[in-house]
Amino acid sequence: MKHKKFIILTLVIILLVTVGVLKFLPNKSLKLSSKKYNLILISIDGLQAKHLDEYGYSLKTTPNLDEFLDQSTLFTNTVSPSSWTVPTHMSVFTSMYPSEHKVINKYVDYDLKTQKGVISNLKNLSPNAVTLAEILKNNGYVTGGFTGDAGVGAQFGFKQGFDTYFETETFGGFKGSIPKALDWLTQNKDKPFFLFLHGYDVHGQHVPAAGFDYRYVTKPYTGKYTGSKVEQAKLREEGLANGGKLNLSNQDVSFWRAIYDEKINDMDSEFKQFMDQVKSMNLLDNTVIIVMSDHGTEFYEHKSIDHGATLYGELVDVLFAIRQPGQKSGQKNNQLVSTLDILPTALDLLGIQNPVPQQTKGIDLVPALNDNKDIAHDVFSETDCRLFTFKRSLTTKDGWKLILTLENGNKELFNLNNDSAEQKNLITENPQKGYELEQILNKHIEDTASQRTSSQLGCSPVYGDQCKK
Numbered sequence: 001m002k003h004k005k006f007i008i009l010t011l012v013i014i015l016l017v018t019v020g021v022l023k024f025l026p027n028k029s030l031k032l033s034s035k036k037y038n039l040i041l042i043s044i045d046g047l048q049a050k051h052l053d054e055y056g057y058s059l060k061t062t063p064n065l066d067e068f069l070d071q072s073t074l075f076t077n078t079v080s081p082s083s084w085t086v087p088t089h090m091s092v093f094t095s096m097y098p099s100e101h102k103v104i105n106k107y108v109d110y111d112l113k114t115q116k117g118v119i120s121n122l123k124n125l126s127p128n129a130v131t132l133a134e135i136l137k138n139n140g141y142v143t144g145g146f147t148g149d150a151g152v153g154a155q156f157g158f159k160q161g162f163d164t165y166f167e168t169e170t171f172g173g174f175k176g177s178i179p180k181a182l183d184w185l186t187q188n189k190d191k192p193f194f195l196f197l198h199g200y201d202v203h204g205q206h207v208p209a210a211g212f213d214y215r216y217v218t219k220p221y222t223g224k225y226t227g228s229k230v231e232q233a234k235l236r237e238e239g240l241a242n243g244g245k246l247n248l249s250n251q252d253v254s255f256w257r258a259i260y261d262e263k264i265n266d267m268d269s270e271f272k273q274f275m276d277q278v279k280s281m282n283l284l285d286n287t288v289i290i291v292m293s294d295h296g297t298e299f300y301e302h303k304s305i306d307h308g309a310t311l312y313g314e315l316v317d318v319l320f321a322i323r324q325p326g327q328k329s330g331q332k333n334n335q336l337v338s339t340l341d342i343l344p345t346a347l348d349l350l351g352i353q354n355p356v357p358q359q360t361k362g363i364d365l366v367p368a369l370n371d372n373k374d375i376a377h378d379v380f381s382e383t384d385c386r387l388f389t390f391k392r393s394l395t396t397k398d399g400w401k402l403i404l405t406l407e408n409g410n411k412e413l414f415n416l417n418n419d420s421a422e423q424k425n426l427i428t429e430n431p432q433k434g435y436e437l438e439q440i441l442n443k444h445i446e447d448t449a450s451q452r453t454s455s456q457l458g459c460s461p462v463y464g465d466q467c468k469k
Contacts, residue, residue: 036192037325037350038287039136040278041342043092043196044267045085045148046203046307048296049078049319051257051264054332059216061265064272068291070330072323073369077336079379079395080295083315084308084462085151087382088294088339089158089198090122093131095343095362097382099448101126103156104384110460112467117460122157130356132343133161136194139352144188146181147198148172148206151462162196171206171229174199174270182277189281197274201267204232204297204306205463208266215265216258223252227259233465236306240388244310245303253300260299285326288349292339293319301421308385308462311393311403312422316381322369324349333368335376336397341365380444386467387460394441402437406445407457411438 053060054069055076081091086106087098098104102125107117122129133143142163149167152158159165164184168176174197181197200206212227225231239246248256278284298304298314307315320339340362347354348366367373376397383391390406399417404410413427413434427434459467 036140038192038283039141039194039346039350040287040289041132041194041196041346042271042274042289042291043089043152043198044202044271044291044293044319045151045198045200046295046297047264047267047293047319048260048299048314049076049293049317050296050314051261052319059261061216061261062268062271064268064275065291068271068275068289068323069321071327072289072291072321072330074321074330074332075335075337075365076332077334078292078318078320078339079336079381080293080316080318080339081379081381083295083311083381083383084385085294086120086156086462087384089152090156092292092294092339092342093133093158093160094122094126094129095340095360096126096129097340097361097380097444097448098384099382099445100361101129104382105386105460106151106156106462107460110467112459115467119155121155122160128359130359131157131161132346133194133196135161135343135347135352135355136350137161137163138355139192139350141192141194142188143194143196144181144184145196145198146177146184147196148177148200148203150200150205152198171200171203173201173206173208174267174274175201175209178270178274182274185277185281185283189283199267199270201270202260202263202297204236205229206263208263212259212262214258214262216261217255218251218258221251221255223249223255225252225255227256232256232305233463236304237466239304239306240309246300246305248300248305256305257299260297284323287325288346289323290342290346291319291321291323292342294339308383309389311381311383311391313401313416313420316393316395322349322365324369333372335368335374336379336395337365337375337377338362338379340379345369378440380441382448386462387458389457392441392445394437394444396437400433400437402434402441404438404441413437 049055051057082088082098087104090101090103094101103120108120110117137143144164145162146166149170154165166180207229296315301314344360344362345365348364368375379395381393393403395401401414403412411427412425414422461467
C-alpha cells in the first residue's frame with residue numbers, strides 16, 4: 001500500500017511540475033492554450049501577387065497591406081488550384097481540387113436555346129464534402145461570411161456552415177462587405193468566431209463608385225480606353241475569340257495596368273479600415289488572420305486580359321500570408337505551397353483535429369511557421385472555365401512547370417528557375433523532362449477523375465453577356 005501511495009504521489013508531483021514548466025514555455029504551438037483562437041480569412045479577389053511591393057513590384061500601392069505582411073509569414077511561392085473565383089474558393093473551403101468537389105463552372109448544365117441552366121452546388125455535386133466553416137461550426141465557433149456575391153454566391157454552396165452569409169451587390173468590393181462584417185464582429189468578438197471577408201475591389205468587373213482618377217496613368221494617355229468594365233469584358237471576349245491573343249499597344253497595356261494599380265490602392269484603404277477596427281477590438285492577440293488572393297489577373301503577359309482560360313503564373317501565383325496571434329515580426333517563406341493548404345493549417349493553428357483527412361489534399365504548414373521545416377510540395381492547378389478549354393498544370397518544388405491542354409493535347413514546359421514569366425516553351429528542347437512531368441500530371445488526372453476528352457467543349461456562361469443565341 002505504501003508503495004502505491006509513493007507512486008501516486010510521484011505522478012502528482014510530475015504533473016504539477018510539467019504544468020508549471022509549460023506555463024513558462026514560449027508559445028511554439030497554439031495548441032497549448034486552453035482558449036479557442038479565432039480565425040479571420042480575407043480574400044482579395046483577382047489580385048496578382050506580382051503587383052505587390054512585397055513581391056518586388058515597382059509601385060508601393062499597398063502600405064497598409066504591407067504593414068500586415070511585415071507582421072506575418074508571407075508564402076511568396078504560392079500556387080492556386082485554379083485561375084478563377086468559383087472553383088478556387090471552393091477548393092480553399094474544402095481542400096479539394098476542383099475536379100474533386102466538382103464546382104468547376106457556374107452551371108452544371110446549360111441550354112443554349114432556352115438560356116437556362118442548373119446551378120452548380122457543392123451539396124448536390126459532392127454531398128459528402130465538408131467545408132472549413134462546417135468544421136469550425138461543429139467545434140463551437142460562430143461563423144460569418146461577408147462577400148461581394150457573384151463567384152462566391154451562396155447558391156454554389158459557399159454558405160454551407162455559415163450562421164450568417166452576407167452578399168453585397170454583384171462584384172461588390174470591401175466598401176460593401178466590411179461594414180456588415182464589422183457589425184457582426186462587434187456582436188460576436190467575445191465568442192470563438194470564424195469570419196470570412198471577401199471583396200472584388202481589384203476585379204475587372206468592379207469599378208469604383210466615384211470612377212477613376214487615373215493616379216497611376218502615364219500622361220498624356222492618347223488611347224481609346226477609359227477602364228470601364230464594359231471595355232474589360234470586350235477585351236476578354238476578343239482574346240478568347242482570337243485564340244487567346246489580343247493586339248494592344250504598349251501604351252494601352254500600361255493604361256490597364258495603371259487602372260489595376262489604382263484599384264489595388266483603393267482596396268488597401270479599405271483593408272486599413274478593417275484592420276484598424278480589429279486592432280481596436282483587441283483581437284490581434286487571440287486571432288489567426290489569413291490573407292489570400294484566389295487568383296490573379298492577366299495583363300497581356302501572354303497577349304490576353306482577364307482570367308480563367310489559362311494557368312500561367314499571372315493567374316495562379318497568388319498572395320498568401322498567415323499572421324499568428326500576437327505575432328509582431330514577419331518572415332518570408334519561398335517554399336512552394338498551395339492555397340489548398342489553408343484548411344489543414346488553420347485547423348492545426350486553432351488546435352482542432354482535422355475530421356476529414358481523406359478529403360484534404362492540402363498539407364499542414366505549421367511546421368514551417370514555427371520551426372522553419374521543409375514543407376515544399378508539388379502543386380496541381382486546373383481550369384475548365386466555361387467549357388471553353390480544359391487545362392491541367394503541375395508546378396514542381398524544384399522549379400519546373402507543365403501545362404497540358406486536354407482537348408488538343410498541347411503541352412507547355414517551363415523552367416521557372418530562369419523563366420519565371422513562362423515565355424519559353426521547352427517541350428521540344430527537353431522532351432524527357434516533359435514526359436516525366438506528364439506522367440505525374442496524368443496520375444493526378446486519373447486520381448481526380450478529371451475530364452480527358454474534348455466532348456464537352458461548348459459554352460457555359462459565367463457572365464450575363466456570354467453564350468447568347
